[in-house]
Amino acid sequence: MKVKYCLSLLLLLTLVINSIGVAQNYTVKIALLKYGGGGDWYADPTALPNLIKFCNENLGTTIFPQHDVVEVGSSQIYEYPFVHMTGHGNVVFTTNDVKNLKLYLESGGFLHVDDNYGLDPYFRREIAKVFPDNPMVELPPNHPIFHQKYSFPNGLPKIHEHDNKPPQAFGIFINNRLAVLYTYESDISDGWESPEVHGDSEETRLKALRMGANIIQYVFNH
Numbered sequence: 001m002k003v004k005y006c007l008s009l010l011l012l013l014t015l016v017i018n019s020i021g022v023a024q025n026y027t028v029k030i031a032l033l034k035y036g037g038g039g040d041w042y043a044d045p046t047a048l049p050n051l052i053k054f055c056n057e058n059l060g061t062t063i064f065p066q067h068d069v070v071e072v073g074s075s076q077i078y079e080y081p082f083v084h085m086t087g088h089g090n091v092v093f094t095t096n097d098v099k100n101l102k103l104y105l106e107s108g109g110f111l112h113v114d115d116n117y118g119l120d121p122y123f124r125r126e127i128a129k130v131f132p133d134n135p136m137v138e139l140p141p142n143h144p145i146f147h148q149k150y151s152f153p154n155g156l157p158k159i160h161e162h163d164n165k166p167p168q169a170f171g172i173f174i175n176n177r178l179a180v181l182y183t184y185e186s187d188i189s190d191g192w193e194s195p196e197v198h199g200d201s202e203e204t205r206l207k208a209l210r211m212g213a214n215i216i217q218y219v220f221n222h
Contacts, residue, residue: 027062030216031070031077033085033111037092043116044086047192054192054209055216059149063216072097077104082219083111086189088118093126102130105172105179110219113182114189117162127172127180136170136182145169145178148217150210159208160187160198177222181215188212 032048034041048067055061067084070077073096077083083104093101105111113123127136139145141155146169156167167186171178190198191208200208 025062026064029064029068029080030082030084031068031080033083034069034071035085035087035091035097036072036094037090037122039087039089039091039119039122041085041087043088044189044193046194046197047086047189048084050194051192051209051212051216055213059213059217061216061220073100075100077101077109078107081108081110082216083109084189085111085113085123086116086119088116089122091119091122091126093129098129105130106174108177109179111180112215112219113180114187115182115184116187116189117160120184123182127182131172131180134172134174136172136180139169139171139178139181143169143171145181145214145218146211148214148221150214152211152214156183156186157188157207157211158186159191159200159204162187178218 030048030052032041049065052063052065052067056063056065068080070080070083072093077100101111113119113127115123124136139155141153143155146152146155156169158167162185165185168184169186170182170184172180188208188211191200191205192212193200195202195205
């Protein structure tokens, strides 16, 4: 009994040490953007954890499995090289939000915004406050973000249909660096969600996750 107890204790200790060792391998965190205005910034709760898992397994990234939540006007935003924003409704950036987000992006940060259907007019209005003299431009299919580990020769993939419009990717560049990526009429982050949420096929989910991995890889390499 004593030997069995010691072996069980040793096994438990080994599992703890191993779990600590795995945790210590994570080196970077990404975040979900919390914004004001009443829109559901918290939409797609399983999206980022699934994308992180996919990237860690297929790109060899070392992203913490659980993303953080960061407010637009918080100084903590500078801790994250990649910030994701989504939702269906209204967005309002305060004066402090505008200043903070602008400085974050000019300092090397990256914002990916995914229109989850309904976000578009509000995001366009608010991002114009941040960069009134630097409007978004459409990214062509040959942009490197579509040709990282996974190739998308036609550009941004279509994940969910809403208004029979083609998917489009828009960007804001700061000193020739892509700092804001806006994915429109694609619903790519819905495709990152767990399969039972939307009932997407594995093929559709894989397409969305691969495009998401391209975005992460592009950001981390730039």
